[in-house]
Amino acid sequence: MKCPFCGKDETQVVETRVAEDGDFIRRRRQCMACERRFTTYERPDITLPAVVKKDGRRIDFDGRKLEASMKLALRKRPVSTEQIDSAVRRIEEKLLSLGVREIPSTRIGELVMRELKKLDKVAYVRFASVYRSFEDVDEFKTLVDEVRR
Incomplete structure (x- = not known):
């Protein structure tokens, strides 16, 4: 080493x-x-499914990119590194359990949103606002109202 x-x-x-x-x-x-x-x-060396991007490109799954996007959404929020690591691990385990060779990036985005919603509502809204590419304020308001319920 x-x-x-x-x-x-x-x-x-x-x-x-x-x-x-x-x-x-x-x-x-x-x-x-x-x-x-x-x-x-x-850690054991495991093969995760390839990610199919919206434009049809296929790339290797990268857990570091997943973790980085979650950390960005959770920036300055009271969530520990251990909680983030656990969430990333749960997403990776879910991907493995699906048993598929390829997965759309949108499905991974949904898994991330589910984990962020459990960890921190503000981070969830941050991630969703970028991930869902809101066109106007009403869509954003609808998401915030959903989180408040």
Whole structure:
């Protein structure tokens, strides 16, 4: 494992823990050259479905993009990183359980909105306003009224 600080290849595992849910292993490592510590996560390598974009292009699913879009919607909101990670994991598990090779990006957007609605209503409205490309204020008002109920 390469050190993210100095780039040297020699690191040593100092501590290993299995996550509470058992889905991944957390390892604390120390660089033998600069002696700085960092954390790595070990997860099973799984194949998620390809994403079919609105214009018909097919791209590989990228969990980092999913996480980044959720973090953007949740910016300055009282939601922990652990809650975001759990939501991303639930979305990925749902995609795996569908057992399909391809999935429309709109379906992923709906899954994200469902998770955001559970986590934070403001983030849900933020994401939905961009995702649904509202044409006028009335559509936005309808969404806000829906959330209030």
